[in-house]
Amino acid sequence: MFLQFDVKGRNGRGARSVLIKIKSNIANLAVAFVRLPTPTEESIKRRFSPHSPCHQLVFRSPSNCFPGAFIGGMGGGQKSYTTNPDDYKLLEEVGYGASATVYRAIYIPSNDVVAVKCLDLDRINSNLDDIRREAQTMSLIDHPNVIRAFCSFVVNQNLWVVMPFMAEGSCLHLMKTAYPDGFEESAISSILKETLKALEYLHRHGHIHRDVKAGNILLDTSGVIKLGDFGVSACMFDRGDRQRSRNTFVGTPCWMAPEVLQPGSGYDFKADIWSFGITALELAHGHAPFSKYPPMKVLLMTIQNAPPGLDYDRDKRFSKSFKELVAMCLVKDQTKRPTAEKLLKHPFFKQAKAPELSVKKLFGDLPPLWHRVKALQLKDAAQLALKKMPSAEQEAISQSEYQRGVSAWNFDLEDLKFKASLVQDDDEIQDIRVDDVNSTSFVNNDASNSKASVSKSSTSEMVCSDEVVPSEPPSNKGDTPESNQPEIENKGSIIVQEKNRIKKTEQPQSQSTSDKEAVQAKNRIVTGRNRQTQSGPLVTAAVLSHSKSDMSRTLERYENESPQALDKMHHQVRRAPSFSGPLNLPNRASGNSLSAPIKPSGGYRDSLDDKSKANLVQIKGRFSVTSEDLDLVKDIPLCTVPRRSPQETLLRKSASVGEWIFDSKQPTPTTSVHTNLPASVLMPHLQNLFQQTSLQQDLILNLLNSLQTADVAEASQNGKLPPLPRSSENNGAVEVSDRERLLLTKVSELQSRLTILTEELTAEKSKYIQLQQRVDAIAKGEADAS
Numbered sequence: 001m002f003l004q005f006d007v008k009g010r011n012g013r014g015a016r017s018v019l020i021k022i023k024s025n026i027a028n029l030a031v032a033f034v035r036l037p038t039p040t041e042e043s044i045k046r047r048f049s050p051h052s053p054c055h056q057l058v059f060r061s062p063s064n065c066f067p068g069a070f071i072g073g074m075g076g077g078q079k080s081y082t083t084n085p086d087d088y089k090l091l092e093e094v095g096y097g098a099s100a101t102v103y104r105a106i107y108i109p110s111n112d113v114v115a116v117k118c119l120d121l122d123r124i125n126s127n128l129d130d131i132r133r134e135a136q137t138m139s140l141i142d143h144p145n146v147i148r149a150f151c152s153f154v155v156n157q158n159l160w161v162v163m164p165f166m167a168e169g170s171c172l173h174l175m176k177t178a179y180p181d182g183f184e185e186s187a188i189s190s191i192l193k194e195t196l197k198a199l200e201y202l203h204r205h206g207h208i209h210r211d212v213k214a215g216n217i218l219l220d221t222s223g224v225i226k227l228g229d230f231g232v233s234a235c236m237f238d239r240g241d242r243q244r245s246r247n248t249f250v251g252t253p254c255w256m257a258p259e260v261l262q263p264g265s266g267y268d269f270k271a272d273i274w275s276f277g278i279t280a281l282e283l284a285h286g287h288a289p290f291s292k293y294p295p296m297k298v299l300l301m302t303i304q305n306a307p308p309g310l311d312y313d314r315d316k317r318f319s320k321s322f323k324e325l326v327a328m329c330l331v332k333d334q335t336k337r338p339t340a341e342k343l344l345k346h347p348f349f350k351q352a353k354a355p356e357l358s359v360k361k362l363f364g365d366l367p368p369l370w371h372r373v374k375a376l377q378l379k380d381a382a383q384l385a386l387k388k389m390p391s392a393e394q395e396a397i398s399q400s401e402y403q404r405g406v407s408a409w410n411f412d413l414e415d416l417k418f419k420a421s422l423v424q425d426d427d428e429i430q431d432i433r434v435d436d437v438n439s440t441s442f443v444n445n446d447a448s449n450s451k452a453s454v455s456k457s458s459t460s461e462m463v464c465s466d467e468v469v470p471s472e473p474p475s476n477k478g479d480t481p482e483s484n485q486p487e488i489e490n491k492g493s494i495i496v497q498e499k500n501r502i503k504k505t506e507q508p509q510s511q512s513t514s515d516k517e518a519v520q521a522k523n524r525i526v527t528g529r530n531r532q533t534q535s536g537p538l539v540t541a542a543v544l545s546h547s548k549s550d551m552s553r554t555l556e557r558y559e560n561e562s563p564q565a566l567d568k569m570h571h572q573v574r575r576a577p578s579f580s581g582p583l584n585l586p587n588r589a590s591g592n593s594l595s596a597p598i599k600p601s602g603g604y605r606d607s608l609d610d611k612s613k614a615n616l617v618q619i620k621g622r623f624s625v626t627s628e629d630l631d632l633v634k635d636i637p638l639c640t641v642p643r644r645s646p647q648e649t650l651l652r653k654s655a656s657v658g659e660w661i662f663d664s665k666q667p668t669p670t671t672s673v674h675t676n677l678p679a680s681v682l683m684p685h686l687q688n689l690f691q692q693t694s695l696q697q698d699l700i701l702n703l704l705n706s707l708q709t710a711d712v713a714e715a716s717q718n719g720k721l722p723p724l725p726r727s728s729e730n731n732g733a734v735e736v737s738d739r740e741r742l743l744l745t746k747v748s749e750l751q752s753r754l755t756i757l758t759e760e761l762t763a764e765k766s767k768y769i770q771l772q773q774r775v776d777a778i779a780k781g782e783a784d785a786s
């Protein structure tokens with residue numbers, strides 16, 4: 001079916017200006033990670049003014065052409081919705097993403113509750129094709145598990161997409177509100193099954209969703225589950241431009257498949273299967289794997305590490321079939337991943353209950369969605385207000401560096417990998433592999449470990465903050481059909497705290513508020529650093545490290561001082577680095593295949609352990625690096641692989657130094673250490689290694705010196721640093737200080753390298769000394785014998 005995409009003004013005027021506006025937006029592709037401002041009451045009123053210019057994007061199908069209104073494209077018998085904005089009354093904000101804000105709204109002619117997604121065309125990180133594609137795809141949908149658009153039209157600089165209102169919001173919101181550790185398995189299987197049905201439908205019709213994640217799985221009060229957000233979907237059967245778009249990075253870092261990160265080869269619908277697997281882990285744990293890391297680190301880990309899975313102690317509560325399902329999806333070689341159709345036949349889904357049974361109970365007694373969203377926004381605002389800790393700054397710098405690379409179209413994967421390697425890992429929240437440690441199990445094996453226990457128990461990872469009162473819905477709430485909904489007392493203000501779980505299980509089941517605070521304080525001390533997840537707007541350590549009353553005071557201040565200030569903060573919250581936004585990276589050809597080899601079992605791994613036991617060379621937190629992976633990342637520069645133990649030196653040699661200094665084909669001395677080669681053979685190699693490591697150290701020192709002294713201009717030409725300010729007229733001071741900052745970053749990067757090399761040198765020295773002693777001993781023994 002061919003759809004025509006028209007732009008017209010309300011009175012036939014203004015079409016030209018809209019087209020120009022949209023075209024100018026195409027030129028703004030490089031603007032990434034922009035969040036929309038919270039529309040003020042003023043701006044919403046303005047939008048609805050009868051004098052406000054309205055332009056309509058009208059979708060017409062040959063068989064169903066109603067100028068000014070779009071009626072269900074394929075389903076037939078659908079309700080009709082007009083494209084007149086005056087027919088819609090926007091109510092509360094119920095969600096926001098990278099490119100849009102979503103409102104609950106009333107369609108006045110029929111009094112229906114709908115959702116209106118407002119995409120700001122001025123700020124959207126997309127071109128007209130993308131926008132059109134999303135709206136077209138959504139309007140053609142005819143599947144119970146996929147959100148369809150009733151109609152779309154342009155109002156001022158916004159594209160409005162009218163769609164069914166999903167009263168319980170997204171799974172992500174739900175987890176952030178009440179299930180910080182994820183859902184129980186029965187709910188997960190229902191959610192995944194419905195999502196998979198949606199994917200099967202989309203794939204069958206030639207679409208790749210490209211943004212499958214908990215934030216895009218929407219729930220309504222009756223337990224119906226729908227997959228939403230086609231902001232980045234692509235058509236598999238297209239050629240030309242759209243086909244090329246599949247060679248670009250689009251998606252959200254934590255959910256992106258490895259092949260999406262190496263766009264030279266392109267990717268297909270199997271990328272959705274990977275994202276589906278990540279979503280399964282997200283639903284199981286409350287967050288996506290790698291979500292605590294900045295995007296560039298996530299990119300590196302996705303490429304370099306063994307795929308994540310349900311392999312840890314905390315995952316004991318999950319069934320074998322669930323673990324298998326996840327493992328099937330998270331296979332690096334996309335050709336080995338099953339189709340959605342095949343996955344639907346997996347035993348895991350045989351037991352899946354109807355969502356009305358397993359999912360509906362999840363939100364039984366939660367406050368209305370908009371209260372929850374408001375509470376989450378307030379927490380984001382508080383987080384921003386308190387965001388003065390260095391780690392937050394580091395995140396911001398990391399994010400801005402990343403964006404700079406992306407928006408300047410000078411993205412360099414090697415540079416990215418190097419920078420990623422400098423991001424400090426958070427060892428304090430390491431997970432423990434099942435077969436590594438016979439530790440006390442801290443997992444609540446009770447499958448009913450859900451909201452009730454979470455919200456009532458003081459051992460839970462939530463802190464209920466009664467003081468945070470979600471702001472009242474707009475005054476026109478009384479006009480709505482839901483105005484008779486009882487005002488549910490505030491339960492939505494919940495702070496998720498990741499802390500030392502073993503410690504927590506020792507805590508008593510009921511405590512007073514002050515006890516709770518004391519326990520939290522204790523846990524903060526025990527934990528050191530609280531978890532910071534960068535998957536969407538979350539409560540970070542900044543908030544968590546403040547007492548409940550501190551936080552409420554902050555919030556009160558923002559609430560009371562001025563609504564505008566709060567509004568501004570919300571605006572800033574959206575603009576603040578959030579690591580869940582889609583990525584759009586330029587096309588890069590890559591000859592490297594970084595996909596890990598898959599066992600000939602067709603990609604069906606019994607568990608990660610099999611692979612890890614054979615080839616595991618490093619365990620780092622929840623991640624492991626296998627020798628298979630190392631072969632594939634040998635082009636990753638020095639120190640991208642963290643080093644902790646003498647054994648890891650072997651790994652480092654083969655992955656970095658061996659590549660840099662030695663002929664990689666030549667056997668390295670370190671690999672020979674464990675052989676029975678005579679000392680006379682070993683010694684030259686060791687001496688060689690020793691010398692070359694020293695050389696490396698000298699080289700780095702020289703580089704450091706030269707950088708620190710005079711070679712600034714030359715450095716600016718190598719593309720790594722911004723150019724020197726051309727004139728002093730315009731904010732030269734800012735440019736200089738930015739530059740200084742970057743130079744300092746560069747210097748610290750070099751210093752880190754130096755430190756690592758020094759460590760390495762020391763390790764080699766001690767090995768050298770040991771071997772020297774052995775050689776001496778052998779020589780002495782031989783001398784004695786003769």
Ligand SMILES: Nc1ncnc2c1ncn2[C@@H]1O[C@H](COP(=O)(O)OP(=O)(O)OP(=O)(O)O)[C@@H](O)[C@H]1O
Pocket residue numbers: 094095096097098099100101102115117147163164165166167169170173211215216218228229230231580581582
């Ligand atoms: N129909 C709906 N009913 C209720 N809530 C919705 C609906 N559609 C979206 N939302 C909420 O709004 C949020 C943002 O919507 P959406 O994901 O479409 O925006 P986006 O800007 O495309 O997001 P992303 O950051 O994923 O690209 C969702 O996560 C969800 O919580």
